[in-house]
Amino acid sequence: MIPTTRREFLRIGLVGSVASLTGRVDRAHAAARSLIVRSARPQDLETPVTSLVDEYTPNDVFFVRSHFGPPVIDAGTWNLHIEGLVQKPGDLSMDQLHKLRNTKAPAVLQCAGNGRALFRPKLAGAQWERGAVGHALWRGVRLSDVLEHVGVDAGARFVTFLPGDHPMAAAVPKFLRSIPIEKAREDVLLAWEMNGAPLSLLHGAPLRAVVPGWTGNHWVKWLRGLRISDREDPGFYMQTGYKFPAEPIPPGGKPAQVKTVTLMPVKSLIARPAEGARLGKGMQIIQGVAFGGKGPIKRLEVSLDDGATWNAANLDPMPSLGAWQRWRFRWQAQPGQYLLRARATDSSGEVQPREPQWNPGGYLYNAWDSVRCEVRS
């Protein structure tokens, strides 16, 4: 699950605590700040879940998902091309975008397939475990302001993001995603900055979509343009990919009807302790994050006994829709073996389920999170 074996984790933890006493944290810091390689080419890199403890996930441990390889785009000559049902089609330069009202928003970016490797039966696709998720402060321009600037026709119903990356081969469909115009006008950003730094190539430079509350497949990177139209894109990635059973199906089953993956379901993760950790008895902090697309998380509970009994954790408030909330639980740990669990409940009353909703694409895994640990006597 994490790049480290238990022994390595303990070593890092040990080095970290000794080093912090002496002020030499660099090596331990560097060792802990790695990404897990799910695919080297193109790069699919997972954040070790133990790194998900900050309000904003640092850029150097932020997970990377690439459908195809990143395109090298010359920011100097780059324009955002706008076409379709608009009054002023054409190109907007980065300078013109910067001149529109720009804004900052915190938002959770989670791959639709985060947790795919945890489904049984197993599924094809990037074998993400728990860490294809992160939280950043994004800066950019509101898509609603861009749409207002170009003047959208009355018949417009969808915005399709036109990406700059190229499929590996001519026969492979382009990665085209559409969102409804209502969502486009609600809270979507076109971002050039991530956690105060210019967007890096791996994260979508020069411009990417930020679609709060929705899965990462909508957060198109390396944007080259927008198509405004009366229908969603007819291609593979809208019509076949990123579909979820309309009604629950048994594991391994085939859905009769499907719907598009959009909102992230309610979810929490235990960042620490790490899987397989050996802890000393006494006060321990169990901590993590919780998020969901439907609304703020209202309750976070931790179980020390695989869900037999639950305890309320201390939960931060949600600063704005689409942000994550950190939580922590102070635990007077007694010696023994534990299967820790976390579950979140959102403002609509939706509770993180014990079992994931198995689906053929391996999307939207949100079962109770789970960490095994030992408390030594």
Next chain:
Amino acid sequence: MSPRILLAALLFLSAGCASRQAPPAPPEKPTAAAQPATPSAPVSQAPTPPPMPAAPPVPPAPPAPPSQPVSDEEGTIAQGEACLSCHSIELIEYTRIGEAGWKAELIKMRNWGALVEEAKIGPLAGWFAQHYPPDQAPPAPKVISAVDAAAAVAPERGARVIHGDKNAGAAEYAKDCASCHGAGAEGTGGGPVLIDAPVLYQPSRFATLITKGQGRMPAFSVLSRSDIDNLLTHLRSLR
């Protein structure tokens, strides 16, 4: 470079560009993927999912009868041909989906240009299922620092300035490259897309790829520095 990619590179170095027939490879050592999980493996595994009685683990599939089973050498070569132009090995070796799952993937990827004969899909699915058994844990994943991850795609210093001859580059491209990468470098199952590719701004890595080859990409050791600059100039002009 993984041993398998190296092996495939060596095969194609010796096979040359014109030939698609790779000679039989020496038997490959069993990889970590094929070995039983080490005792410490469960600790680094994903949290054990809650028991799901409806979904027993898929038993390892036997090689598909009635077709001729695929030998380890044939499977390794076919994997290089069908998969490794576009995917690196991790994605494949972490995928533990059994024969039916592999068959579906091979069909999907063949439709997207993967170099695999239709008749070979069944036997190859059996090989993948056996080589990457669903009931065995994949090898522990590699890790990479953000610096190294960024460097893999970042332009090299001074990479923007190349003084090549675009027309000469186009001619060289048509002669040696287009058969695999496509006439407009749009990519085929035999060679990936090159339009806007980061490697076009990594001239020293690009030169190494050309002169040494990689995977099913043969080495073009006769090409000079200026030939390579011409190629880069042509490729950078494509949209």
